[in-house]
Amino acid sequence: MTLKHDNRRDVPEWLATLNPGKLAETDLPLINILTDSLYYPAAAFDGNPVKCLGGFIHSFVYVDYGVAETAVTREVAAKGFRGYRLVGEKILREADLAPAGWTPKIPARFQNEADELNRMALQIDPAVFGRWYIFDRKDGLEDDHGPSRFSLLYIGGDGIATYQAIYLRNNIAPLALAIILIEYGHGHVYGPAFTDPAGFMAETVLRMGCAPPKYFVCGQVGIVQSFWPDAYPHLVELFPDDRGIGVWRQ
Numbered sequence: 001m002t003l004k005h006d007n008r009r010d011v012p013e014w015l016a017t018l019n020p021g022k023l024a025e026t027d028l029p030l031i032n033i034l035t036d037s038l039y040y041p042a043a044a045f046d047g048n049p050v051k052c053l054g055g056f057i058h059s060f061v062y063v064d065y066g067v068a069e070t071a072v073t074r075e076v077a078a079k080g081f082r083g084y085r086l087v088g089e090k091i092l093r094e095a096d097l098a099p100a101g102w103t104p105k106i107p108a109r110f111q112n113e114a115d116e117l118n119r120m121a122l123q124i125d126p127a128v129f130g131r132w133y134i135f136d137r138k139d140g141l142e143d144d145h146g147p148s149r150f151s152l153l154y155i156g157g158d159g160i161a162t163y164q165a166i167y168l169r170n171n172i173a174p175l176a177l178a179i180i181l182i183e184y185g186h187g188h189v190y191g192p193a194f195t196d197p198a199g200f201m202a203e204t205v206l207r208m209g210c211a212p213p214k215y216f217v218c219g220q221v222g223i224v225q226s227f228w229p230d231a232y233p234h235l236v237e238l239f240p241d242d243r244g245i246g247v248w249r250q
Contacts, residue, residue, distance in 0.1 A: 002237050003056040003215075003247065004146075011058055011149050012036070020088025020134040028096045028132060033059050033153055034167060038217070040178040041159025041194065041201070042066075045075050047082070049178050049217060052239045053247070054146035057175060061153045063162045069129040072154050076133060083145050084135040092130030097155070102165035104158075105208065110200040129156040159194065160204050168209035177205060177213040179227060180245055181220035195227040206231055212250070219245035 010016075014032040036059065038049050043062035050060055080086055094101075133152040137145065155162055167173060179194045179201070194201045195218070206212045206228070216232035219225070224244045226232045232248035239245040 002052075004053055005055070005144065008055045008143065008147075009058075011147055015058055015134075015149055015151055018088075018134065020136070023088035023090045023132065023134060026090065028090065028092060030097065030166065031170060031172065033061070033132075033151055034170060034172045034174065035059070036175045037061050038176040038178055039063070039163060039167065039174040039213070040180075040217075041163070042180075043154075043178070045079075046180060048180070048239055048241070048245065049176075050081055050150065050152075051146070053176065053217070054150055055143065058147055058149070059151045059153070061155070061166075061174065063155045063157055063159050065128075065156060065158050067156060069131070069156055072129075072131060072156070076131075081135055083138055083141050084150075085138055086133060087136045088134040090132040092132055092155075094128065094130075097130055098165045098169065102161075102169060104161040104164055106200075107203065110203065130154070160201055163201075163204055164208070168204070171210045173210045174213045176215035176217055176247070178217035180218060197228040197230060202228055202231075214249060216248045217245065218248065219243065 012032070014029055018026070036057065038053060038057045038059070039061045040046070040049055041063045043064050044067060049057075076086060076089075131154045133154065135150055135152065137148050181195070193199050196202065212231065215236065216226065216228060218227045219239075221243050224235075224238065224246055226235070226246075226248040232250060234249045236247040236249050
């Protein structure tokens with residue numbers, strides 16, 4: 001059983017009826033984007049969640065403080081996603097994502113961990129940015145390739161603070177959370193903080209606000225395991241690339 005094929009869903013109406021040619025002038029429909037989305041901190045340019053879950057999920061939120069805005073725009077323009085063409089994009093301001101601003105909530109027991117994440121962020125020192133992209137499937141491809149359209153929100157920011165700012169502030173949980181230790185980008189840098197079931201990320205997602213995501217996409221090369229086994233004990237499927245990445249559920 002695969003979610004992409006056996007649980008395929010129609011493109012949501014808000015996305016299907018969107019005019020991507022006027023995306024720059026369109027108000028960001030943040031609540032629609034967050035609803036039934038996949039949230040992927042430390043995402044770099046990993047297209048596997050789109051490839052393997054597109055059609056079950058139509059809205060992807062990627063976050064990485066280690067990727068510059070110029071790198072994102074270059075990657076989208078040069079490579080994008082196989083079988084898809086970019087049909088619209090919008091440059092975002094912080095006010096589009098958190099109109100009233102946001103101060104991260106840090107329980108005292110996680111202050112040292114938060115300080116370390118902040119130290120790493122300052123070493124990389126990117127400018128916080130946001131981009132919203134719409135992709136349409138290329139002609140000649142069918143549903144077995146992926147959905148006819150999907151949304152990608154890419155934010156250059158901290159994975160924990162961004163989750164708090166957009167999901168918890170709006171009392172919405174993503175349908176799926178992805179924590180994948182990839183061999184490029186900053187997956188391994190974030191690794192201990194994000195994979196620890198008693199860590200700050202797990203605390204934020206599981207115990208600091210709204211109900212947690214239903215699905216947990218996680219893994220690393222050669223190891224098939226749920227990083228948070230008490231919260232997500234049941235294996236749903238493995239991605240078909242032998243990297244040990246799987247989808248787990250509550």
